[in-house]
Amino acid sequence: MSKGRRDGGGLESPQRRHLLGRGAALVGGAVVSGTVAAQEAGSEPNGPPNIPDWMKVPGADVGSEPYGTPSPFEKQVVRNIPKGLPQYISASSRTPLQELDGIITPNGLFYERHHGGIPEIDPGQHRLMVHGLVETPLILTMADIRRFPSESRIHFIECSGNPGFEAMSGRTASDLVGLVSCAEWTGVPLKTVLAEAGLRPEAKWVVAEGADAAALTRSIPIDKCLDDAMLVYSQNGERLRPQQGYPLRVLLPGFEGNMNVKWLRRLNVTAEPAHSREETSKYTDSMPDGTARQFTFYMEAKSIITRPSGTQRIDRGYNEITGIAWSGHGRITQVEVSVNDGRTWTVAQLQAPVLTRALTRFRLPWTWDGTPTAILSRATDETGYVQPDFKALTQVRGMKSFYHNNAIIPWRIAESGAVSNGFVKA
Amino acid sequence: MSKGRRDGGGLESPQRRHLLGRGAALVGGAVVSGTVAAQEAGSEPNGPPNIPDWMKVPGADVGSEPYGTPSPFEKQVVRNIPKGLPQYISASSRTPLQELDGIITPNGLFYERHHGGIPEIDPGQHRLMVHGLVETPLILTMADIRRFPSESRIHFIECSGNPGFEAMSGRTASDLVGLVSCAEWTGVPLKTVLAEAGLRPEAKWVVAEGADAAALTRSIPIDKCLDDAMLVYSQNGERLRPQQGYPLRVLLPGFEGNMNVKWLRRLNVTAEPAHSREETSKYTDSMPDGTARQFTFYMEAKSIITRPSGTQRIDRGYNEITGIAWSGHGRITQVEVSVNDGRTWTVAQLQAPVLTRALTRFRLPWTWDGTPTAILSRATDETGYVQPDFKALTQVRGMKSFYHNNAIIPWRIAESGAVSNGFVKA
Numbered sequence: 119m120s121k122g123r124r125d126g127g128g129l130e131s132p133q134r135r136h137l138l139g140r141g142a143a144l145v146g147g148a149v150v151s152g153t154v155a156a157q158e159a160g161s162e163p164n165g166p167p168n169i170p171d172w173m174k175v176p177g178a179d180v181g182s183e184p185y186g187t188p189s190p191f192e193k194q195v196v197r198n199i200p201k202g203l204p205q206y207i208s209a210s211s212r213t214p215l216q217e218l219d220g221i222i223t224p225n226g227l228f229y230e231r232h233h234g235g236i237p238e239i240d241p242g243q244h245r246l247m248v249h250g251l252v253e254t255p256l257i258l259t260m261a262d263i264r265r266f267p268s269e270s271r272i273h274f275i276e277c278s279g280n281p282g283f284e285a286m287s288g289r290t291a292s293d294l295v296g297l298v299s300c301a302e303w304t305g306v307p308l309k310t311v312l313a314e315a316g317l318r319p320e321a322k323w324v325v326a327e328g329a330d331a332a333a334l335t336r337s338i339p340i341d342k343c344l345d346d347a348m349l350v351y352s353q354n355g356e357r358l359r360p361q362q363g364y365p366l367r368v369l370l371p372g373f374e375g376n377m378n379v380k381w382l383r384r385l386n387v388t389a390e391p392a393h394s395r396e397e398t399s400k401y402t403d404s405m406p407d408g409t410a411r412q413f414t415f416y417m418e419a420k421s422i423i424t425r426p427s428g429t430q431r432i433d434r435g436y437n438e439i440t441g442i443a444w445s446g447h448g449r450i451t452q453v454e455v456s457v458n459d460g461r462t463w464t465v466a467q468l469q470a471p472v473l474t475r476a477l478t479r480f481r482l483p484w485t486w487d488g489t490p491t492a493i494l495s496r497a498t499d500e501t502g503y504v505q506p507d508f509k510a511l512t513q514v515r516g517m518k519s520f521y522h523n524n525a526i527i528p529w530r531i532a533e534s535g536a537v538s539n540g541f542v543k544a
Numbered sequence: 545m546s547k548g549r550r551d552g553g554g555l556e557s558p559q560r561r562h563l564l565g566r567g568a569a570l571v572g573g574a575v576v577s578g579t580v581a582a583q584e585a586g587s588e589p590n591g592p593p594n595i596p597d598w599m600k601v602p603g604a605d606v607g608s609e610p611y612g613t614p615s616p617f618e619k620q621v622v623r624n625i626p627k628g629l630p631q632y633i634s635a636s637s638r639t640p641l642q643e644l645d646g647i648i649t650p651n652g653l654f655y656e657r658h659h660g661g662i663p664e665i666d667p668g669q670h671r672l673m674v675h676g677l678v679e680t681p682l683i684l685t686m687a688d689i690r691r692f693p694s695e696s697r698i699h700f701i702e703c704s705g706n707p708g709f710e711a712m713s714g715r716t717a718s719d720l721v722g723l724v725s726c727a728e729w730t731g732v733p734l735k736t737v738l739a740e741a742g743l744r745p746e747a748k749w750v751v752a753e754g755a756d757a758a759a760l761t762r763s764i765p766i767d768k769c770l771d772d773a774m775l776v777y778s779q780n781g782e783r784l785r786p787q788q789g790y791p792l793r794v795l796l797p798g799f800e801g802n803m804n805v806k807w808l809r810r811l812n813v814t815a816e817p818a819h820s821r822e823e824t825s826k827y828t829d830s831m832p833d834g835t836a837r838q839f840t841f842y843m844e845a846k847s848i849i850t851r852p853s854g855t856q857r858i859d860r861g862y863n864e865i866t867g868i869a870w871s872g873h874g875r876i877t878q879v880e881v882s883v884n885d886g887r888t889w890t891v892a893q894l895q896a897p898v899l900t901r902a903l904t905r906f907r908l909p910w911t912w913d914g915t916p917t918a919i920l921s922r923a924t925d926e927t928g929y930v931q932p933d934f935k936a937l938t939q940v941r942g943m944k945s946f947y948h949n950n951a952i953i954p955w956r957i958a959e960s961g962a963v964s965n966g967f968v969k970a
Contacts, residue, residue: 220780224782226609231606265862270647
């Protein structure tokens with residue numbers, strides 16, 4: 119992990135021993151006298167034997183939860199629902215990124231974004247119609263769709279407004295970029311379904327429509343449909359949750375979230391895009407010269423440090439810096455971390471497997487000496503693109519834009535160890 | 545997918561078109577007339593436009609489930625709890641493998657095996673003691689443990705009695721081998737914690753003890769502790785569920801399930817194994833000559849077809865055969881499938897990424913002509929070991945054994961398309 123290291127700010131490799139004992143913040147009572155060996159675990163040093171109450175009685179029955187749920191002690195780990203936004207017409211909830219480890223988002227915490235509420239769909243009644251510029255229009259049941267050859271892939275999905283350009287004041291990692299999650303998806307390659315219908319030569323777009331009250335509609339370029347696009351029915355092994363499009367959604371790896379149409383009921387193959395609400399009035403980027411960028415499909419390379427992050431507090435001494443990086447354009451090839459507000463950068467370790475268009479976990483050991491600072495991360499993807507800082511981004515894109523904000527996110531660390539959003543004046 | 549193909553029993557590659565239209569079991573109404581293009585999706589061919597009810601009213605609010613749950617239409621997909629076994633003293637529930645896709649098991653459906661019920665542990669009160677043949681005994685809080693350098697790995701855990709040698713009569717894939725699940729785990733390498741304490745030269749075993757009412761205790765050889773063993777606190781991104789050891793468990797990739805001690809409270813470093821109940825009276829293999837195999841740590845290569853599998857029914861024509869394979873010894877290198885009761889074998893496709901000591905999804909396209917048959921799968925791992933059939937296994941191991949049954953599992957397919965357990969007389 120020494121590659122690219124250009125400063126000595128506490129970034130030496132952790133020693134094999136006394137990791138927790140280094141620095142000023144020696145963990146109270148962690149290192150105890152040898153007499154502990156004769157005691158029961160759970161006791162404090164030199165205290166009486168301590169058998170915890172939960173060992174003294176039989177625990178709950180197996181199967182007491184046919185479908186398991188988290189510990190009552192984790193009940194605060196839920197989706198983050200912004201206050202003050204109008205509900206169900208257009209609303210979202212965010213994944214609590216700062217509470218999570220690894221790259222898989224559990225289904226119960228996957229972010230939501232709805233435009234007409236969450237429909238409760240009977241999969242026995244649901245149909246997918248494939249029509250337009252095809253040789254043989256199809257109406258498919260869910261049983262039909264599950265008969266096609268299947269495929270499983272781990273990919274992120276991210277809302278394009280994550281965060282909006284004027285929404286950089288959040289307190290936590292979730293407040294800022296909690297509209298991204300990652301799962302293992304299973305379904306049928308879209309190209310297989312289109313081949314079953316038979317594309318006509320003039321087919322250039324596929325217009326996907328959801329079976330929600332908004333009939334959310336997006337136009338997908340045919341090249342993506344014939345590349346890695348899928349129609350998915352399972353997420354992390356089990357069937358999709360209602361919030362993620364049960365029983366069927368489009369998966370367009372790397373494309374902005376709302377194009378991954380949920381509750382999918384229709385694929386209309388066309389020569390031109392539909393210019394639907396969600397690709398004209400919304401989900402376009404207003405540029406400084408008054409024009410608008412339309413069909414900005416791919417989410418650019420991005421990263422965020424999730425631990426330590428806003429509202430957390432660190433101790434002096436050894437800390438692991440960890441976070442997630444991702445790019446719609448492919449694999450993450452490098453994540454650099456700065457512990458001195460961007461003056462110098464150090465290459466972080468990437469957790470294998472590093473998958474294309476999936477979250478990638480990065481880590482860097484750090485010993486904090488108690489000096490106030492700011493910590494940042496920046497991602498590079500396989501195209502060579504490097505995540506910009508907010509200033510560089512807005513020089514190109516201006517401040518009229520809302521979507522596709524992939525700026526570097528700084529976390530300020532105060533002398534107390536308190537971590538806060540570096541975009542907000544202290 | 546033609547590699548290794550040695551028969552023509554419907555195993556040609558699926559054609560680009562009319563996958564669902566081939567064979568006798570053309571899906572009723574799936575391929576419809578061109579007039580459908582003018583109709584609403586969801587209608588039957590030539591029927592009236594059909595806007596489903598769930599598009600006519602706003603759906604449920606975002607955040608109506610702060611922690612999401614499956615669709616009400618999936619309420620039958622729960623853990624499989626065997627009837628007639630004494631509860632909580634020694635009981636298990638199984639993952640519904642035949643309902644799942646991909647390789648990740650959602651946390652709510654991860655299999656359970658308890659020896660004293662599920663304790664409800666307050667993580668703020670929980671302690672891990674590391675003592676015995678160490679330089680510096682430690683008592684660690686969960687906050688201490690989370691400060692260590694972390695790592696995330698995708699691995700399966702499997703009970704060693706999956707299934708017992710006399711328990712081959714189950715109806716479903718879950719009944720037979722549902723005591724295996726797979727997740728992304730995050731925690732600290734065990735060697736890091738042992739290095740913090742400092743191992744004495746005579747340290748050869750680490751005895752792990754759980755904080756359940758059984759104080760489940762297992763001895764782990766030091767080589768494994770210094771290799772890929774971990775202490776894990778997160779599973780599929782979020783904290784461990786109570787059923788899987790909240791707040792802390794041992795993860796020994798590839799070792800039999802009960803050694804992955806849950807609710808971990810103590811690591812006693814020793815020169816000899818503890819010879820605890822769970823490694824003498826239980827979890828040893830009685831051999832034909834009256835001796836017993838002890839410390840048979842690694843789970844051998846194994847596979848099962850999950851679709852089609854017992855209690856399901858297939859149509860003639862195109863079907864995808866899919867299932868899971870795994871080995872405690874490393875990566876799966878090959879899965880072969882037979883569609884003629886073991887007469888010939890065809891190499892199946894493996895879904896990337898193929899990870900060490902993780903479930904691996906395999907798939908094979910197959911066109912069934914309606915002839916009764918049996919379908920089987922057999923896995924090969926990176927050591928070259930090939931999953932044996934039940935006859936070959938019992939020739940070596942006899943029938944007094946209970947644990948470590950990794951026999952090939954046959955599914956019988958009747959003329960009706962009904963799928964049933966091939967071990968059970970029709």
